[in-house]
Amino acid sequence: AQKITQTQPGMFVQEKEAVTLDCTYDTSDQSYGLFWYKQPSSGEMIFLIYQGSYDEQNATEGRYSLNFQKARKSANLVISASQLGDSAMYFCAMREAFPNDYKLSFGAGTTVTVRA
Amino acid sequence: DTAVSQTPKYLVTQMGNDKSIKCEQNLGHDTMYWYKQDSKKFLKIMFSYNNKELIINETVPNRFSPKSPDKAHLNLHINSLELGDSAVYFCASSQDKGLAGLAGDTQYFGPGTRLTVL
Numbered sequence: 001a002q003k004i005t006q007t008q009p010g011m012f013v014q015e016k017e018a019v020t021l022d023c024t025y026d027t028s029d030q031s032y033g034l035f036w037y038k039q040p041s042s043g044e045m046i047f048l049i050y051q052g053s054y055d056e057q058n059a060t061e062g063r064y065s066l067n068f069q070k071a072r073k074s075a076n077l078v079i080s081a082s083q084l085g086d087s088a089m090y091f092c093a094m095r096e097a098f099p100n101d102y103k104l105s106f107g108a109g110t111t112v113t114v115r116a
Numbered sequence: 117d118t119a120v121s122q123t124p125k126y127l128v129t130q131m132g133n134d135k136s137i138k139c140e141q142n143l144g145h146d147t148m149y150w151y152k153q154d155s156k157k158f159l160k161i162m163f164s165y166n167n168k169e170l171i172i173n174e175t176v177p178n179r180f181s182p183k184s185p186d187k188a189h190l191n192l193h194i195n196s197l198e199l200g201d202s203a204v205y206f207c208a209s210s211q212d213k214g215l216a217g218l219a220g221d222t223q224y225f226g227p228g229t230r231l232t233v234l
Contacts, residue, residue, distance in 0.1 A: 035222065039157075045206060045225035089157060095221075102147050102212055103161040103172055104223055 003027065004092050004107035012113050013082045020067070021077040021110045023092035029053075031097035034075040035104065036066065040088040048090075051075055082114045119143050120226035122207050128232045129197055137192045137229045139207030147171075147212040148190035149223065150182060153204040162205075165190055166212060197233045204228045 005024045013019040025034065036048040051059045051066045059066040067076040079086055089111045093104040120141045129135050141148060149172075150162040163182045164172040170182070179195045190207060207226040 033221075037225075043204065043230070044227045045208075047222050047224060050222055091159065093159075102149070102164045102166065102210065102221075103174070104151075104159075105161075106159040109157050 003105040004094055006092055006107035006110050008110045009108070010111040010113070012115055013079075013086075015084060015114055015116050016081055018078060018080045019082055019086075019112060021079070021090050021092075021112070023075045023077065023107060025073050025075060025092075025094050027073075027094065027096050029096045029098055033095045034066070034068070035093045035095070036064070036075075036077045037091045037093065038086075038088045039091065039109070040085075045091075049077065079112075082112075084114050084116060087112060087114045118227075120207055120209055120224050122205075122226040122229050124229060125227060126230050126232075128234065130234055131197055131199060133197050134193070134195045135197060135231070136194070137205055137207075137231075139190045139192070139226055141188055141207075141209040141224075141226075143209055143211070143224065145209040145211045145224075146187060147210050147221075148184065148187075149208040149210075150190065150192050151206040151208060151225075153206060153228070155203070159206070163190075163192075194231075197231075199233050202231055202233045204230050 032053045034051045038046045049061045049064045051068045063080045065078045089109045091109045092107040147166045149164045165184045168184045181193045184190045208223040210221040210223040
């Protein structure tokens with residue numbers, strides 16, 4: 001079964017507007033971590049933000065925030081005030097505590113294109 | 117002062133050849149990984165090593181052999197390359213202490229190696 005689902009293959013957003021990227025996850029663990037990565041066209045994977053399953057506050061990092069709804073098993077990424085440099089593919093990922101094999105399970109990704 | 121580095125960045129080779137990709141991290145991390153990103157951009161774990169010990173071998177053909185000479189290095193050797201091996205291979209590392217229950221350690225990725233098998 002797919003552990004991470006990203007239902008939006010591609011999105012367009014106007015510069016300076018906010019965009020929300022959807023991510024739902026599937027786990028029976030109580031302890032897990034959720035991550036978002038950015039992959040620009042140059043190919044590298046850039047860590048953006050992390051949310052722990054026990055964290056009560058939604059994570060924020062600059063213009064990135066994570067809308068964590070535990071009961072719904074969703075961890076949506078919100079990018080505020082979009083910039084042209086935000087055009088990239090975005091991946092949601094999860095690491096479960098058990099089994100403790102350290103691996104990240106990734107979603108299929110969402111391509112974001114920011115329009116001037 | 118790149119945190120996770122990989123060489124080479126591009127690798128073009130013929131079917132049947134043997135090739136290696138090297139990875140080094142200077143973050144002092146305990147765990148290193150190899151991921152494969154296919155043509156559809158899907159990322160999948162191949163191997164993980166914690167303190168030079170193999171933790172995950174995720175149904176990878178035995179033509180792929182990781183080698184960790186020390187905690188800072190994790191190399192990937194591929195024998196008898198096939199067309200289907202063409203992909204981008206990412207090395208990553210994280211600070212994991214191997215304690216059950218910890219899920220919060222961020223993985224930092226190298227720049228990737230684009231392997232093309234002709």
